[in-house]
């Protein structure tokens with residue numbers, strides 16, 4: 001498999017399954033046979049995920065990418081042997097970090113939910129091309145502070161039933177169909193599906209401003225029999 005195809009979700013699944021370490025062998029940077037140069041993206045993905053690991057208390061040394069060509073069997077062998085030695089030194093996943101395995105599951109589940117958010121927030125850096133093999137320099141692409149801040153700034157998006165006018169703009173633009181949408185009915189964000197991209201917030205017409213970013217618990221949606229939209233004009237006329 002091309003290293004560029006290795007998604008953060010694959011790495012996460014390995015850790016969810018209790019794997020102690022994940023190693024990616026990728027072609028040398030600049031030597032990809034295709035215009036996509038997926039190995040740069042693989043490197044960026046690893047750099048980002050290592051920061052995420054750090055945030056949730058996992059040792060980032062459990063994830064490594066090394067570059068080599070198909071003719072460098074010796075490099076492959078040496079890289080894998082060194083990685084195995086490192087991971088053995090760290091001990092079993094979770095136990096090595098002193099984290100309760102159930103707690104680790106909870107933390108990984110939260111990361112899984114936020115993967116699309118991290119991809120959207122970091123999309124420019126994830127597609128950048130870092131030249132050279134200076135590992136210390138590459139590590140600066142994502143800083144710990146930056147990723148900690150991204151974790152802290154995850155908002156929920158909520159549609160105010162008093163303001164929604166069922167214009168359907170948000171539902172048409174949501175990239176993951178996370179908005180429960182029916183004609184003439186107050187729209188609702190499905191919080192389990194929402195990837196926190198913020199598109200709905202941006203596109204809700206300024207005359208309605210029905211969508212808010214909120215932290216903490218999201219208010220429950222209106223019951224089905226209270227979802228009919230009352231047009232602003234009609235409400236005012238009736239009043």
Ligand code: SF4
Nearest residue numbers: 174194195197198200
């Ligand atoms: S923030 Fe809005 S547009 Fe983005 S996924 Fe969530 S509901 Fe959809």
Ligand code: SF4
Nearest residue numbers: 164165167168170204
């Ligand atoms: S864009 Fe705003 S007003 Fe239109 S349906 Fe969505 S939340 Fe309601």
